Amino acid sequence: EAQVTQNPRYLITVTGKKLTVTCSQNMNHEYMSWYRQDPGLGLRQIYYSMNVEVTDKGDVPEGYKVSRKEKRNFPLILESPSPNQTSLYFCASSSPRASGGRTDTQYFGPGTRLTVL
Amino acid sequence: QKEVEQNSGPLSVPEGAIASLNCTYSDRVSQSFFWYRQYSGKSPELIMSIYSNGDKEDGRFTAQLNKASQYVSLLIRDSQPSDSATYLCAVIFSGGSYIPTFGRGTSLIVHP
Numbered sequence: 001e002a003q004v005t006q007n008p009r010y011l012i013t014v015t016g017k018k019l020t021v022t023c024s025q026n027m028n029h030e031y032m033s034w035y036r037q038d039p040g041l042g043l044r045q046i047y048y049s050m051n052v053e054v055t056d057k058g059d060v061p062e063g064y065k066v067s068r069k070e071k072r073n074f075p076l077i078l079e080s081p082s083p084n085q086t087s088l089y090f091c092a093s094s095s096p097r098a099s100g101g102r103t104d105t106q107y108f109g110p111g112t113r114l115t116v117l
Numbered sequence: 118q119k120e121v122e123q124n125s126g127p128l129s130v131p132e133g134a135i136a137s138l139n140c141t142y143s144d145r146v147s148q149s150f151f152w153y154r155q156y157s158g159k160s161p162e163l164i165m166s167i168y169s170n171g172d173k174e175d176g177r178f179t180a181q182l183n184k185a186s187q188y189v190s191l192l193i194r195d196s197q198p199s200d201s202a203t204y205l206c207a208v209i210f211s212g213g214s215y216i217p218t219f220g221r222g223t224s225l226i227v228h229p
Binding site: 031033035040041042043044045048050056058059088090094096105106108109110111 | 125151153158159160161162163166205207214215216217218219220221222
């Protein structure tokens with residue numbers, strides 16, 4: 001089954017304790033991205049990657065890091081989480097040559113709800 | 118700054134009516150436009166994509182694109198209570214990444 005997986009789905013942590021949210025896709029997509037979603041603010045892009053070892057900042061990159069060492073994985077790293085990073089996080093993947101005519105469609109993971117105390 | 122604007126709503130319509138959702142965007146040369154539906158606490162799911170001016174129909178959904186006016190809309194005919202959700206407009210802007218920028222979403226409520 002084609003899918004994007006994220007782990008963990010829920011996480012409560014404390015300020016300053018480093019954490020990683022994993023994201024993996026099995027569709028051989030080139031593009032992967034991370035979004036955060038907050039009430040009233042919609043989906044905001046954190047980081048994106050066009051291919052292995054190619055990453056770039058989105059609209060709200062402060063406090064986050066990413067890496068793309070393998071095509072299927074795109075982890076999101078919070079080196080020193082703060083309460084303002086409490087949010088719902090989505091990983092997504094896409095490809096400009098996706099089959100079925102749906103080029104550029106974003107496939108989303110199930111989301112990770114993070115609470116930083 | 119490339120932006121996607123939507124009215125946050127809520128838009129309330131009776132069951133069976135047509136719901137009309139609107140979106141404007143800032144870059145005239147953008148080429149890819151999407152509508153996603155998101156239920157509370159769930160991930161967005163694609164409803165429609167549209168790439169050229171005019172209308173595109175898929176079942177009860179019709180997307181309309183007017184590039185000259187930088188405007189894209191979604192019509193939902195015969196609205197059902199199960200259509201109650203937040204609808205996100207997304208645009209892939211030209212000259213940048215191939216990752217879409219999302220609007221803040223419009224909340225739709227279909228009441229029986």
